[in-house]
Every structure is written in structure tokens, then in C-alpha cells.
Amino acid sequence: MTLSIDHTAGRDAPGAIGEILDRPPALVNEVLRGGTRLTQRWGHGEFHATLPGMATHVVMTYYGAAQDSSWRQGSRRMAARTRPGSITLIPEGQDGRWDVEGPIEVSHVYLPDDRLQSSADVLAKGRRIELVGRICFEDMASSRILELLSHEAAHGDVSSSLFVEQAIELLCTQLVRAHSSQGLLEAPAPRRGLADWQVKRVTAYMREFMDQEIRLDELAKLVNLSRFHFCTAFRLATGQTPHEWLTALRITRSRELLAEPEMPITSIALAVGYQTPSSFASSFRKVTGMTPTAYRRAL
Structure with missing residues (x-):
């Protein structure tokens, strides 16, 4: 799903997401370089609501039992199941209707576009990166990085902060490789298995x-x-x-x-x-x- 995104507008992501959930995102207090924010691992119930375009990219992974999830915007629709080893990626400014069964356990990264563009500059060779929206997309590398971030971010010491900043750089690289419309690197092979x-x-x-x-x-x-x-x-x-x-x-x-x-x-x-x-x-x-x-x- 590739969309035209307005990079000048958008709601505060934790606030917008918190309004449609029964529990707000479990934000870590520390604000990281470029305004990046993380959550700890936390759980919330099902929700069925329209989420407005947000001011940052939102990347999340899942833990525990699988649940049905879908996104709809006009005639576009995607549906999958929340499962460990998969991620959902909501590009900055993308809106739409979400229907997610619950309860589910998640952790989020709220990634400002400036941070992504800066981290991706070497791979992009000066070109602007546009992320591709995903729902429960199998990506064990990104999922594992998100899990590590949710764990380390809660520590708050100097070594953890250094680890977190470097892990975010690694996450940005993986997002460009696997979830960018630029075609900078060869796309991963499609997942094979049961329909x-x-x-x-x-x-x-x-x-x-x-x-x-x-x-x-x-x-x-x-x-x-x-x-x-x-x-x-x-x-x-x-x-x-x-x-x-x-x-x-x-x-x-x-x-x-x-x-x-x-x-x-x-x-x-x-x-x-x-x-x-x-x-x-x-x-x-x-x-x-x-x-x-x-x-x-x-x-």
C-alpha cells in the first residue's frame, strides 16, 4: 500500500492512539534523538475506530495470542492477524478505519520522519524515503528490534540509552530495506504457507x-x-x-x-x-x- 502523504500535518501519535484505546500507550518518559518515543510492552482491548493522520511514523510489534486486524481507507483494505514476529507500520499522515480484535499485547515506536530521513541518507543517496503501510507483516528482524527497544528503554541508564539510540538506527535501516517504496534494495521474498x-x-x-x-x-x-x-x-x-x-x-x-x-x-x-x-x-x-x-x- 503506497500512499501520498502530507508531511506537514498530523496529530500527536500517542495522543491520537490513546483516544481510541481502553488503555493509553505505555510511553517511556525519555524523549530520544529527533523526538523519537518508545513504549514498554503493554496490553489493550479491541477497538473499532478511525485513526487520523499522525505526525510521526508508528511501528509496532505483537506478543501473545493472535487476533484479527484490518485497515480500510476508501476502496483500499488490508487484513491479517497479529502474531509474534510481525509488525504493523503506519506511515506519517496516513489515516483510515481500524478494526482490531483483542485483547492484544504490543510495543510501539513513534518515529519522526526527520529521524528516518537522516538515518536513511546513505542508503537513499539523497532521495526522500516513503514508507509503505503494513499490517501484521512478517518481519522477524524489525519485530526483534522492537522487542529489544521495549525492554531496554525502561532501564533509563546511560548504557541502555546508547543501546536504544543505536537500535533505532538499525530499525530505520531495516524499514528502508523492507518497507520502503523506493526500491533501494531487493524486496524480501513473499511469505509462503497456508492461504x-x-x-x-x-x-x-x-x-x-x-x-x-x-x-x-x-x-x-x-x-x-x-x-x-x-x-x-x-x-x-x-x-x-x-x-x-x-x-x-x-x-x-x-x-x-x-x-x-x-x-x-x-x-x-x-x-x-x-x-x-x-x-x-x-x-x-x-x-x-x-x-x-x-x-x-x-x-
């Missing part, structure tokens, strides 16, 4: 039979692939193994059930496919960082 309809079919099956043991052979049969080719294609399409995807669905559903105080945790474990409370608690804690009991108390 969107195949991922949806497998996901629907997982949700329907979540309380039962689900075998890889069953899932592979849904899309007419061998077990081996299914596992490879599924990971290429989603960034996760079928087991990781199923676990994320089970934990997401268990969170919903834990909000019902009258439902015993043992019953919840069985409803989402765990045979014992201990195996459920272990899986839940690995994903959320707390036990089901602690999670329920925090609601």
Missing part, C-alpha cells in the same frame, strides 16, 4: 473442538496436506507452530471463562482441553506470567 482461508478453517476447527485432544493429522486433513507439509506451511503463514496457535486459543478462551466467577477452575481447564488443573495452570502461567487463580483475583 488465509486455510488458516481460518484450521482455527475454526481448533475452536470447535478445543475441549478435546486435537491431532496434527486431523488438522492437516482439513487442508489436504501431509502432516509434515502442514506444519511447515502453517508456521510460514502464522509465525507459530500449530501447537502454539492452539495453546494461544485455549488461553484466550480460558481468560474469558475466568471472568465468570461461578465457574470452577477445574471446569475451565476441561473446557479448554486440559485434563488436569496442574497442566492448565502450567500452560496458563507460561503464556500470561500468572496462575489462573491470580489472574481471576486481578479481574
